[in-house]
Amino acid sequence: MRVSGQPTRPIRAAPERDAVWVIDQRALPHRLVVERLADVAAVRRAIADMWVRGAPLIGATAAYGMALQAGVDASDAAIVQTAAHLQSARPTAVNLAWAVQRMLRKLLPMPQDERQAAAWDEADALAEEDVAVNQAIGRHGLALITAIAARRPGPVQVLTHCNAGWLATVDWGTATSPVYQAHAAGVPLHVWVDETRPRNQGAGLTAWELGHEGVVHTVVADNAGGHLMQRGQVDLVLVGCDRVTARGDVCNKIGTYLKALAAFDNRVPFYVAMPTSTLDLTLADGLAEIPIEERSAREVTHLAGRLADGRVAEVQITPDGSAAANPAFDVTPARLVSGLITEHGIVDADETALRALMLGRR
């Protein structure tokens, strides 16, 4: 998508195939910082420290990490070890494991001297597939938005949580892809952007993306969504996901569950944009089985923003001595999910539908 009118992606491979360039998303929305990652250690740090974040983008970044490794030591032992090292950088999103395992499946059967070129080809392919998948999610989600627009005048009111935008993917985003496609098609819409504490991916990333694309939006505290739904000011909740189980339980950014409860209570459709790479058919009960990352308390007690003089600084918002906890994800039970928007179409959040979808695609 565009930044100041220029087509931009959050990740791109160096043409020399010796590095990848990524946007360091920690500096947004105040500065656009692009960093070069030239080895596995840099890639892992970028994932763990959230220079890159978002399930699909984490997967693509890790794939390039595997390619960088293949240029240094392409032995079975080295690439298997690198796979495990990268996979351990973030525990919750399944795309990370999915991408790394896909690279292993591609590389391990090959002669060692062919692995480097093949790894770059495979990482490029994975990245381009992500773009195509997100475009397809956008087409299917667009139908939901146009159906609402057809029912009444005025902009379609979408609420989103966290950033499931192009910054979370290779391009288009997942939950934002229907929004961008509706905007491009001239459907009037307005997006409520949940701030998404503690890391403010909504206020900092989604609002920035939408602004650069010219999509009308309003940032609200995470606390406001229930009130907006009670007042009839939300037509559709659209979120992304980090892992979805076989029975349709959705693990996504902390706070998603609260919005799903409010949507259910107010009969607002609650849709999850889900590339099928995010589906984990090995799990059933999301609450019992998905590991939830507990991140640093400092992300709750401190917060970065722009001072009046333009500098970016971190401020402490809690009293000294107060503890903080920071679970990064929660699980929304399938019963609260209206549907999952996949690249193959919209599917019910239930095991029969999900297994049928995946069987049909084998």
Added chain:
Amino acid sequence: MRVSGQPTRPIRAAPERDAVWVIDQRALPHRLVVERLADVAAVRRAIADMWVRGAPLIGATAAYGMALQAGVDASDAAIVQTAAHLQSARPTAVNLAWAVQRMLRKLLPMPQDERQAAAWDEADALAEEDVAVNQAIGRHGLALITAIAARRPGPVQVLTHCNAGWLATVDWGTATSPVYQAHAAGVPLHVWVDETRPRNQGAGLTAWELGHEGVVHTVVADNAGGHLMQRGQVDLVLVGCDRVTARGDVCNKIGTYLKALAAFDNRVPFYVAMPTSTLDLTLADGLAEIPIEERSAREVTHLAGRLADGRVAEVQITPDGSAAANPAFDVTPARLVSGLITEHGIVDADETALRALMLGRR
């Protein structure tokens, strides 16, 4: 309650009866700033700009504002006009109107030259009654906590939203009063403190209060509460309120409704500490009838905190050009409320029970 071991209240009348001293709560938790309010204009500004906040404290502050007016011009016209002026400072909490109307009822029937002394007496009485009411709420709420403590070992896990602590009242707080009494009684407990964006009354005020009282607590993003309840880490939700309707709909800080939904979904008791001065029997349907204050967008886009060098500064967290909306309260339907903890005991959130309670007290 105590600050650094010293008994402290957020408001106290000057012995000369020419001013009131209040804590400017905007500076907390980083600095303790006490300000002298010597006229009605200062009192109204302190209420509107939230130097003082919390339904009971707003009421007490406004009562002292009426007393200050009576020292300047105690004519019917002047005090009626002042009442309207003060009452318009914040639209949602009913205690403000309740306190101002109580002062009018006291003063209007009196000879003009007796009004100043009577006004100070009445404001003092109102403040002391608030303390007694909150102590009584604490006693009734304590029974809920001790019942949980008796059922199993380990600390009782309480979750609270916003600040319904002593800083929101004249002393003790409403929702915190049971917590402080349980702590004093040696009942082991732990409080999850919702940050409470956008003004961070949880992270800045409740955490500060609890720390000074030695109550073990953990600050969490507002997004985390549903997840904690899903995991069985919350025994009891305890919140305050700004207005409760005859049928038991509860208007409180934005985001309360989301926690009530999560509590209901996870069978966690959800109790509201409610001085009966917060009950508005003239209203039935909270969603349709309670005016919800829309505050400045800047409270969402900007946030104050402490820099590494100790100075307090404001930072912007959204991109330039992104709009923000800031509804300050929401309404939790009575169906989600386990009970209302009043100074007269715990009562069901329903019209029959509430009208019976108030009839019994006339």
